[in-house]
Amino acid sequence: MSAQQTNRSEEPADDALLAVDELRVSFPGKGWRTPATEVLGGVSLAVRPGETLGLVGESGSGKSTIGRAVLGLVPVASGTIAFGGERIDHLGSARRRAMGRDLQVIFQDPYTSLNPSRTIGDALAEPLIAQGTDVRASRERIAELLRRVHLPADAAARLPREFSGGQRQRVAIARALAIGPRLIICDEPVSALDLTTQRTVLDLLLEIQETTGVAYLFISHDLSVVRFMSHRVAVIHHGEIVETADAESVTTRPHHAYTRTLLLASPVANVARQRERRAAARESGLLEQKP
Known part of the structure; x- marks a missing residue:
């Protein structure tokens, strides 16, 4: 797959369980004269039955907004969202509730959920x-x-x-x-947990997927967690998908500069190697320089 191919949003597949096509979401400005802010700028992605698509990006990239749009929690400015072949981006409340059988969510904070x-x-x-x-x-x-x-x-x-x-x-x-849902949106489901507990919960999610065939849209800022969980990975930056490929390719041989910078920022066990990667990430501008 070429860099040119990976730098575009994914075309939704014919066999997709969830197909997001050219999705745009804007939030109104705080003052009446303040223009709206576009949070998602034409995002396309697909989740196939039984697979995990990892969606990774830093805070403010728009990754959680995609999940919330699929769930009907934020309004869609344009584009389409289809689930099981049915348009769901402008469903009424009754039909949206009925979809709960097939579409569920796990939020980030186990203390408030x-x-x-x-x-x-x-x-x-x-x-x-x-x-x-x-x-x-x-x-x-x-x-x-x-x-x-x-x-x-x-x-x-x-x-x-x-x-x-x-x-x-x-x-x-x-x-x-x-x-018995067909798709679960996992929105940072382990980021509030310690590392040992994270692994326990991730192993449980994998076990459940193996036994039930449920699909996951797995949203996280942590590239190492996304690699562990996902069949494919989509990288989002400033509201746009910049790279989509299989998990190994994205997390070991990324094409896009932003993905390479995310990889540099991921923690590693070796202290010296971590220091080198942090320095490289700061040089690239992802991490702020310390005074």
């Missing part, structure tokens, strides 16, 4: 009840979900404050899985 006053069982039952599952079937499904995310059966009767951050994120994963 659960209601502190409701039990874990209540949190897991909510999407089931919304889809019309009866009480007995809900209890059985909740027990199955807790087993799948490696939490004890009595977790259903406990409150979120009784669990660690990693355990809460497992609950969030269980809730996303509750009604």
